[in-house]
Amino acid sequence: SFFISIFFFSSRRRHTRFLPVSWARRCVQETGVSTGAIKANLKRLDSSVQNVLATKPFVDFKPIYEYTSQEISSIPNKDSYDVVVTGDTSDVEVILKEFRNVKWVHNLYAGCESILKSPTLKDNKEITLTRAKNVSNIPLAEFSVGSSLFFLRNFTFFEKLKRNRQWHARVPLPFLNRKTVAVFGYGAIGQEVGRQFKQGFQTRVIAVDRNTDKLPPYADEVTTMANIKQVAAQSDIIVNVLPSTPATQKVFNKEIFDACKKGAVFVNIGRGMTVNEDDLMEALISDKLLGAGLDVTDNEPINSTSKWYDEKLQDKILLTLHSQDEQSEGFEFRAKIFEENVMRFAKGEELINVVDKVSGLSLIHI
Amino acid sequence: HIIFFFLMIRRPPRSTQSRSSAASDVYKRQVHGEVKFGRAMSMRKLKVLFAINTGVLSASLKELETVVSKVLQKPFVDYTPVYNFQGPEIDKIKNKELYNVICTTDNKDVEYLLRDFKNIEWVHDLYTGCERILQSDLLRNNDKIVLTNCRDVSKIPLSEFAAGSTLYFLRNFPFFEEQKRKREWHARIPLPFLNQKHVAIFGYGSVGVEVGRVFKQAFNCRITAVKRETGSLPPYADAVARLDDIKKVVSQNDVIINCLPNTPFTQQIFSKEVFENFKKDSVFVNVGRGTTVDEDGLADALLRGQILGAGLDVTAQEPLPKESRWFDEQFRHKVLLTFHSSDEYPELLEGRGKILDENLHKFAKGEPLINVVNKKAGY
Numbered sequence: 059s060f061f062i063s064i065f066f067f068s069s070r071r072r073h074t075r076f077l078p079v080s081w082a083r084r085c086v087q088e089t090g091v092s093t094g095a096i097k098a099n100l101k102r103l104d105s106s107v108q109n110v111l112a113t114k115p116f117v118d119f120k121p122i123y124e125y126t127s128q129e130i131s132s133i134p135n136k137d138s139y140d141v142v143v144t145g146d147t148s149d150v151e152v153i154l155k156e157f158r159n160v161k162w163v164h165n166l167y168a169g170c171e172s173i174l175k176s177p178t179l180k181d182n183k184e185i186t187l188t189r190a191k192n193v194s195n196i197p198l199a200e201f202s203v204g205s206s207l208f209f210l211r212n213f214t215f216f217e218k219l220k221r222n223r224q225w226h227a228r229v230p231l232p233f234l235n236r237k238t239v240a241v242f243g244y245g246a247i248g249q250e251v252g253r254q255f256k257q258g259f260q261t262r263v264i265a266v267d268r269n270t271d272k273l274p275p276y277a278d279e280v281t282t283m284a285n286i287k288q289v290a291a292q293s294d295i296i297v298n299v300l301p302s303t304p305a306t307q308k309v310f311n312k313e314i315f316d317a318c319k320k321g322a323v324f325v326n327i328g329r330g331m332t333v334n335e336d337d338l339m340e341a342l343i344s345d346k347l348l349g350a351g352l353d354v355t356d357n358e359p360i361n362s363t364s365k366w367y368d369e370k371l372q373d374k375i376l377l378t379l380h381s382q383d384e385q386s387e388g389f390e391f392r393a394k395i396f397e398e399n400v401m402r403f404a405k406g407e408e409l410i411n412v413v414d415k416v417s418g419l420s421l422i423h424i
Numbered sequence: 425h426i427i428f429f430f431l432m433i434r435r436p437p438r439s440t441q442s443r444s445s446a447a448s449d450v451y452k453r454q455v456h457g458e459v460k461f462g463r464a465m466s467m468r469k470l471k472v473l474f475a476i477n478t479g480v481l482s483a484s485l486k487e488l489e490t491v492v493s494k495v496l497q498k499p500f501v502d503y504t505p506v507y508n509f510q511g512p513e514i515d516k517i518k519n520k521e522l523y524n525v526i527c528t529t530d531n532k533d534v535e536y537l538l539r540d541f542k543n544i545e546w547v548h549d550l551y552t553g554c555e556r557i558l559q560s561d562l563l564r565n566n567d568k569i570v571l572t573n574c575r576d577v578s579k580i581p582l583s584e585f586a587a588g589s590t591l592y593f594l595r596n597f598p599f600f601e602e603q604k605r606k607r608e609w610h611a612r613i614p615l616p617f618l619n620q621k622h623v624a625i626f627g628y629g630s631v632g633v634e635v636g637r638v639f640k641q642a643f644n645c646r647i648t649a650v651k652r653e654t655g656s657l658p659p660y661a662d663a664v665a666r667l668d669d670i671k672k673v674v675s676q677n678d679v680i681i682n683c684l685p686n687t688p689f690t691q692q693i694f695s696k697e698v699f700e701n702f703k704k705d706s707v708f709v710n711v712g713r714g715t716t717v718d719e720d721g722l723a724d725a726l727l728r729g730q731i732l733g734a735g736l737d738v739t740a741q742e743p744l745p746k747e748s749r750w751f752d753e754q755f756r757h758k759v760l761l762t763f764h765s766s767d768e769y770p771e772l773l774e775g776r777g778k779i780l781d782e783n784l785h786k787f788a789k790g791e792p793l794i795n796v797v798n799k800k801a802g803y
Binding site for chain 2: 196197200201203204205207208210211213216217219220221223224225226227228229230231232233234235254255257258259358359360362364366367372375376377378379380381382384385388
């Protein structure tokens with residue numbers, strides 16, 4: 059054992075054992091969706107990750123697909139496993155109960171709401187949680203711009219005319235240029251949103267964030283959630299990138315929508331729970347808000363009986379079913395982020411994209 | 425010394441054929457509605473025929489008339505409004521030879537006016553399109569008459585339409601609108617970015633440059649400016665290509681934005697053959713003129729899935745009749761029609777008025793006008 063210790067301490071790389079928990083198959087089963095495209099994408103993510111692991115001589119790994127006690131109990135030497143890599147799933151609790159020496163859990167996605175529901179992960183200070191970041195900044199920002207222009211350029215009006223085979227005389231429409239855009243949550247995604255609006259459309263950008271130490275990139279001013287009402291009153295476009303945390307539940311409510319400018323556009327690429335949806339619907343139906351681009355809603359998937367499908371809301375909302383962050387190039391990028399951390403972990407270096415388990419967000423703000 | 429002093433006071437040379445697009449400092453220093461004479465001889469008196477054809481009158485033409493009438497109320501301007509381009513109203517006008525300016529819309533009947541008013545030096549088109557007004561032989565062939573228009577005034581809304589309709593198709597909005605109507609959820613499908621895509625802009629004038637700016641600065645696109653003749657690299661463009669190379673250009677670009685005007689050289693330049701060369705899943709946007717597009721070719725390319733979608737602010741026929749193919753079910757998710765209204769915005773008329781205002785001052789002072797149209801090129 060003396061010999062082994064010398065080997066262990068003198069080598070610069072730790073011998074790590076990985077447990078990639080492939081929730082992919084399970085995810086597909088749970089949503090009952092079986093379209094080829096989805097399965098194919100998750101399979102690609104799966105194989106990208108396995109590729110990262112397979113090419114490292116200092117890595118041993120074992121993929122698991124079902125979290126049944128059978129599958130888990132069949133794995134020998136559970137205590138020799140250091141790392142779990144998975145998606146945003148609370149089932150990581152089941153794993154962590156059996157694999158007691160895990161020091162690092164990597165989430166291949168950015169949202170950590172479900173994974174942090176695992177008490178063992180949340181409370182055990184010895185386990186570091188890291189996640190993917192920057193993977194979806196661009197498509198989410200493009201959705202924000204696209205849905206803002208969708209409403210400002212009156213596309214629903216023209217689509218309706220087209221369905222009725224009707225020409226129409228010219229109607230003056232407002233520009234996006236030089237309007238005021240408020241971005242709630244000014245992290246990686248928020249900054250890309252700010253950049254596209256500012257550089258493309260010369261808008262004024264108000265960043266709303268926990269961190270107001272200095273003026274972040276592309277913002278004309280930065281303020282905190284304490285000023286949400288004043289910010290709403292000045293904004294022509296509101297882009298909500300807030301994650302779901304105890305502090306952000308239903309922060310967009312009647313009071314805020316009442317304070318909004320008439321004809322403002324609301325875009326949600328954060329989380330549905332941060333919005334009081336009844337109040338939002340009311341603001342839309344009463345024509346206070348021009349329209350809402352919603353990639354996320356409180357309940358997903360949206361039930362066919364949902365109030366979102368109400369006749370009165372048809373022309374005022376764009377529902378993109380939590381799809382706007384998904385992209386063809388994402389898998390390799392997610393695998394790269396994971397690979398970066400694999401190398402750092404093996405060398406004993408600090409990991410990137412570490413999650414602050416209390417807020418579910420980045421530990422160090424960029 | 426006295427003789428020398430008087431020799432120094434000369435009228436500045438008047439050159440109205442040169443192009444100048446920047447607002448002059450001199451104009452900005454003018455007090456609105458009042459002229460401060462640097463030298464008593466430097467401001468000409470203008471006699472303007474303001475011809476607006478009520479036959480095509482719509483609410484906005486009446487508003488245009490109101491805005492323009494205000495602009496024309498200047499101490500150095502004497503104007504006569506007319507609503508017909510020939511007939512008794514014109515016959516009644518005395519001293520036709522004193523009129524030196526016609527301010528009008530894109531109307532070929534300016535030919536009649538130029539027959540009767542023989543001393544016109546400057547014709548100002550209150551719109552941007554010159555396709556009809558240049559059908560007037562007298563206007564086109566007389567080198568002494570300068571033509572100006574109102575380009576520049578719609579570049580922002582048109583560029584926003586171009587960006588909005590491109591994102592509309594790339595982010596799959598027609599699909600989600602359909603799902604919403606059916607009240608159906610659907611699982612996530614990966615979608616392409618606009619970021620770093622290759623965008624070709626046909627016609628790189630004031631609208632084209634603004635489109636290039638938006639796509640480059642917001643979306644980091646690689647911009648190819650397509651013009652009649654290549655020269656130095658224009659603003660925001662990564663490459664320039666010639667209009668003659670249209671087939672090659674469309675095969676190499678993911679988004680094609682057409683800003684070409686209607687001239688004899690651009691008729692159906694987007695031919696059936698050209699559409700056959702488009703990249704798979706490309707997006708086509710037309711903010712130029714419908715006459716530059718062979719709509720059969722476009723329709724085929726959309727139906728066979730070669731082109732993902734087309735944002736059409738302009739079409740070959742305007743207004744579109746009810747039977748038009750663009751209203752058919754098969755194009756429902758592939759075409760966005762905005763009925764030639766994407767350039768309309770609340771301050772548009774003011775913008776047109778400002779351009780006229782600037783040129784009135786410049787013309788009166790013998791300075792180069794802005795927005796001069798190249799009559800041979802047609803734009």
